[in-house]
Amino acid sequence: MRILILTQYYPPEIGAPQNRLHELAIRLKKKGLQVEVLTALPNYPKMEVFEEYSNKQKREETIEGITVHRSWIYVSPSKRIIARLLNYFSFVWSSYWRGRRLKSFDYLMVESPPLFLGYSAMALSKKLNAKLIFNVSDLWPESAEKLGLVTNKHLLKMATRLEHKCYENSALITGQTQGIVNDIQKRFPHKKVTWLPNGVDISFYNPEKIEAGDFRQKNGFKINDIIFFYGGILGYAQGLEIIIEAAHRLKTFPEAQFVIQGAGPEKEKLHLLREKYGLENVHFFEPVKKSDMPSILKSIDIAVIPLKKLDLFKGAIPSKIFEALAMKKPLLLGVDGEAKNHFIDKAQAGLFYTPEDVESMTAQIIFLLKNKNELHEMGENARKYVSDVFDRNKIAEGLYDALQNM
Numbered sequence: 001m002r003i004l005i006l007t008q009y010y011p012p013e014i015g016a017p018q019n020r021l022h023e024l025a026i027r028l029k030k031k032g033l034q035v036e037v038l039t040a041l042p043n044y045p046k047m048e049v050f051e052e053y054s055n056k057q058k059r060e061e062t063i064e065g066i067t068v069h070r071s072w073i074y075v076s077p078s079k080r081i082i083a084r085l086l087n088y089f090s091f092v093w094s095s096y097w098r099g100r101r102l103k104s105f106d107y108l109m110v111e112s113p114p115l116f117l118g119y120s121a122m123a124l125s126k127k128l129n130a131k132l133i134f135n136v137s138d139l140w141p142e143s144a145e146k147l148g149l150v151t152n153k154h155l156l157k158m159a160t161r162l163e164h165k166c167y168e169n170s171a172l173i174t175g176q177t178q179g180i181v182n183d184i185q186k187r188f189p190h191k192k193v194t195w196l197p198n199g200v201d202i203s204f205y206n207p208e209k210i211e212a213g214d215f216r217q218k219n220g221f222k223i224n225d226i227i228f229f230y231g232g233i234l235g236y237a238q239g240l241e242i243i244i245e246a247a248h249r250l251k252t253f254p255e256a257q258f259v260i261q262g263a264g265p266e267k268e269k270l271h272l273l274r275e276k277y278g279l280e281n282v283h284f285f286e287p288v289k290k291s292d293m294p295s296i297l298k299s300i301d302i303a304v305i306p307l308k309k310l311d312l313f314k315g316a317i318p319s320k321i322f323e324a325l326a327m328k329k330p331l332l333l334g335v336d337g338e339a340k341n342h343f344i345d346k347a348q349a350g351l352f353y354t355p356e357d358v359e360s361m362t363a364q365i366i367f368l369l370k371n372k373n374e375l376h377e378m379g380e381n382a383r384k385y386v387s388d389v390f391d392r393n394k395i396a397e398g399l400y401d402a403l404q405n406m
Contacts, residue, residue, distance in 0.1 A: 001403065002034040004102065004130065006121055007111035008073070008091050010039040011063060012050065014287055015233075016319035017111060017137060020198050025066045027396030033403075035066055038099050040073035040091045045233070045263050045287075047075045047087075071098035079265065088116045096120040100127045107171075107403065109133040115140040115159055118166035131171035131406065135196060136180050142312065167191060171406060174399070179315015179338050196399055198319045199390035205294050205326035207383070215299035219283065225257045226369060228332065229300035231293070232320045234264030239308045241266075241273055242334070245358045246365060248277045253369055259300065261285040297327040301375065302350075302368060306334040309355035314338060325349055325386045328379030332364060347385035349378050 005025055009017045021037075029035045042050045052058060059070050074090035076083040099120070108130040110121035118134070125132040141159035167173055167188050174196035175181035185193045221227060234240060240260060247258045258281055260270065267284075274282045288296065297303075303324035307313045314337025321331065321343060331343055331350030344352045351368065354360040368375070 002105045003107040004105045005037045013042045013044045037068045043075045047077045088114045092120045099124045105130040113140045133172045134170040135174045137176040199392040200322035200326045210294040212298040213295040227300040229259045230304045231261040234267045258282045325382035330378035349382035
């Protein structure tokens with residue numbers, strides 16, 4: 001059985017879709033499938049092609065046994081909509097012309113967003129004689145419209161038509177959250193839609209086998225400090241200014257230290273807000289390699305997971321949750337809906353605060369500071385729950401069974 005994964009984002013880039021798809025590819029290969037990937041030249045998040053891939057180098061390579069084909073993509077650091085569209089559509093075009101030269105496949109699995117990659121996926125599935133699997137990690141264009149990222153009515157209408165066409169042409173639609181699955185199934189009751197969640201490699205993120213390293217000492221943290229940690233994209237959807245606002249209110253609790261690790265479009269704004277308040281309890285760090293994350297997570301105390309207060313996000317489960325829970329770190333969760341249901345209500349693996357409500361977040365932080373003894377039990381609950389429900393091996397097994405029955 002041969003499967004081609006079509007995605008704009010893939011390692012050595014760092015990010016949630018990159019890790020999720022590569023981990024899935026490795027596990028499907030272990031099940032006996034012939035797995036190949038068609039992707040772009042790596043450039044995210046700086047929007048610069050990695051130096052080792054410039055000058056037409058590494059257009060085909062093998063990463064941990066997975067054959068990876070790469071095609072050209074337009075990249076620009078500009079945040080203008082035209083630059084973003086050129087980025088998306090350049091890969092739509094180049095991925096089709098690169099992919100049509102490949103051998104036939106039984107399945108073509110495409111990652112959305114970007115939704116526009118559906119054009120290439122539908123054309124390639126016909127060319128390569130492959131059944132189309134449309135993997136939805138975020139509902140587009142709904143998300144783009146509600147976040148105000150796309151306001152052009154003509155573009156939104158075109159994207160909606162494309163979304164419908166992609167679903168109708170798919171043999172299987174997979175959704176990253178149950179909210180996504182329910183939304184698509186309601187609108188397309190005649191299509192086969194299944195849950196394909198993100199998850200975690202519980203053997204890689206294993207606190208019993210990981211040393212804490214020198215993260216605390218190297219960055220000047222004291223032995224009694226309680227580190228509240230956010231690691232990921234510094235984007236608009238996360239609403240990360242709430243962490244700095246809470247830190248400002250908690251200056252009388254010197255043991256409360258806040259770490260924001262990552263890169264993204266909101267980075268400069270967040271730095272300016274910290275400077276405005278003159279905060280010494282907020283620390284910014286650059287993104288790190290995946291291999292460094294277990295040691296960092298072992299060193300922190302609580303993982304902070306914020307999102308904007310939008311109905312859209314009631315079906316969201318930020319990927320950074322899984323690694324933290326696997327490392328027995330409790331959550332301070334500002335995501336209502338599906339994430340709260342899984343990790344607070346069922347797992348009892350942390351505390352919930354009302355999204356974008358600084359007073360609610362501050363109150364929960366004070367509770368944790370005054371009840372440190374509860375952190376251990378929350379951490380134990382955390383690892384047990386993700387091991388039972390979000391183990392990457394079990395997730396890949398579920399997709400393999402679905403492919404067998406198609």
